[in-house]
Amino acid sequence: MISLSSYLILSAVLFSVGVIGFLLRRNTIVIFMSIELMLNAANVAFVAFSRFLNSMDGQIFVFFVMSVAAAEAAVGLAIILAMYRTKETVNADEMNLMKW
Amino acid sequence: MLDYVGLIPLFPAIGFAVNLLLGRRMSKGAVGFIACAVIGLSFLVSLLVFADLLKLPPTSRSLEKVLYTWILAGEFQANVGFLIDPLSVVMMMVVSGVSFIIHVYSHGYMHDDRDFPRYFTYLNLFVFFMLLLVSAGNFLLFFVGWEGVGLCSYFLIGFWYEKKSASDAGKKAFIVNRIGDYGFLLAIFLIFLTFGTLDFKAVFAAAPGKFAVGSGLITLTTLLLFMGATGKSAQIPLYTWLPDAMEGPTPVSALIHAATMVTAGVYMVARCHVLFLLAPTSIFVVAVIGAATAIYAASIGLAQNDIKRVLAYSTISQLGYMFLACGVGAFAAGIFHLMTHAFFKALLFLGAGSVMHALAGELDMRRMGALKPYMPRTYWTFLIGTLAISGIFPFAGFFSKDEILWKALTEGGFAFWLVGAVAAFMTATYMFRVAFMTFHGKSRVDHQVAHHIHESPGIMTGPLIILAVLSTIGGFIGFPIVEGWNQFHNFLAPVFAPLPKGADSGHHAVGFEIGMMIVSMVIAGLGILSAYRMYIQSPGLPDRLAERYRTPYEMIAHKYWVDEIYNLAFVGPMVRFSVFLWKIFDDILVDGTVNGVAAVVRGGSEIFKYLQTGNVQSYALFILVGVVLMIGYFLF
């Protein structure tokens, strides 16, 4: 019998990996993938709680998280495309037009 | 009609409001008509109030009519309430009557002025405040009127505000008045502290019980009250604004600075006579300053060449007489002179205005002369006014001035009488000097102007005639000696009784009184003769006298250099202090602080702007920092 904590620790580790990837990588696409990783970590936590608390709310919420993630991925990638057209690069460090 | 006494100040207020809002859109005739009509209505109502008052027995002629409770704060209560007694009724009639005559005159005099509606708006506002002042039943409402007339005086003196001397004169009047008002306010505070109320009736009834005669507090209070009076009524040392106030239109000088506003101080002293009689020191000060001012101003008037300035100094001098009368306890005499002075001084000013109108604004008497053939009505009315002010029987001034001199001699002492007599001599001299220089002798009028000399239109000479008639017969209601003929004195007697000295203290011999009257006439006659000698018979005489007595002449021609002294002693340091406050405090400290705060904020933002790296990852880093901190806080 796997305890709830195990699943939650898994979720925590995945989330941290996503965070570190987000902060360290230069390529915008990989940054995006780290975001997806973070969202999935949250999903795992939701489903785990849903199973162990005998409630379906968690799984319903995961459903919505996934649909939002899909929409966000679509729009985000469109933005990256637009940026690439202007700057010829997807390097996050060079996207600093709002710098003081 | 007594219940409707509130209408008396109300009518001019309505006139003010109408002319203020609609004046520019109405024709000049309509504006003038409304302004004069409301004053006429006020005068009518005051006559009706007078008639109603006469129906009451003499002992119960003191009524209070409260409109509504204005202030109710803890124990302090002040009402909008009017006091109807013989004194206020006399003042109401004089003020509204003379105002009406001058309004009619103004309609003609100011006819070509661009700001005709504004003039009548201010004038009506002034009459409203003045009527409020004379009918007020408590010190607070009285002060409202007091301040209001000062304000309107400022407006009207600086009426032609584009002229710097006029706006300066308006400011000077207001500021010097303010200094007096400071004393007045302190007195009101003291009265409230002592009596707990500001109601006239209550205060005057309680006063004899509260103070021992001559105690320090009452002396201080009355001296402060008198300080206010010196400001408003142009006595030494706060008189300097009145000659400058001649910058305003001539009817304004007639109304405000001759007949009504400047008499507010005299009215105040008369109204508070109970308090003054309890403080012998103060009342002596009043008499001394009154007498000193009378002779001082008369001496200056001898050497002035501007016709309005002479009349201004004459006003100061005559006000000194009124204060002298109050100072020796003859309050009724003071009020009597106030009334007759209103008639003949207004007449003299309006006559001067008529002359100026004919000579296209010429003020300097050295450029006038031989105007009598061209302006008969102006001349004759002016002559009547001059005779009245000089105190010649049977004109009004004779009765009032003589009564003052008589009371000064019997109640005050020989010194007061002597000062008054010398001032009377000077008055006759300088007034006839004006008359002779303006209307007689050789014409010194400028050629351009000489072509257009004409008599003034009927709307201007009509009021002159009315005032001349009043100056002739007005004195008879104060006919002395014969018992019961002094109607004026008897009418006012209930107000001024009981006097500790007794109304008719020591019946002096009738012969003595008649003898003194003849002496007064002789003195006046000598004055007229001197003027005649100097300006008709030998016109070169004044210049030779000025050469011989150079120093005295310089002193009076330069008004004893008082304006210059005040500027040096008070105005100069004040201005320098203000400049210091401006340059150091305001510019450096205050502006520096405000700008400094802005500079600090700007400096702070210069540092914080480095947070805006434009890099998404760094923003996410900041979020992460915040999250970690928050979770850490909740964990521990």
Added chain:
Amino acid sequence: MVETALFIGLAVGSVITAILVIVQRNPVASAIYLIITFFCLAGIYLLLNAQFIAIIQVLVYAGAIMVLFLFVIMLLNLEREKKIITPYRLPRVLGVFLGIVLLAQIGMIFNSVLLEGSRGDFPPEKVAALGNTEVVARLLFTDFLLPFEITSVLLLVAIIGAIVLAKRQI
């Protein structure tokens, strides 16, 4: 027993592939590893009796979203990078440090707090009896109808947004 082994396998797999996602030089390789991570997670969901979610994970995440990612990578013709990590020192150090701290904190939370909540109405047996998908569907169309419908609007907005943003000329 089997369950534990499966869990450990899938968990370790997902963590390792996740780490590999963020250290690859080639973005395509990152995408592939991410797909593998998703598959592992789908397995975890199956272990948790959330069959519907597992299938949706594969279909939507691995099937649609990652395909989209790969399309964009191919479209941009991205290459292997020389330096993959941001050159600035402060975000590097701070990022790693904070990530580890965050992990520690979350771990502490899960250890210290009693993970109890109000028990709901759906014990696993009941869900299994009805069928996971049916239960989820039933809830979606009754209790959670409004969010469901709003989500469809959200997707519409996303479509329009994506098209407008990616056009060459508006």
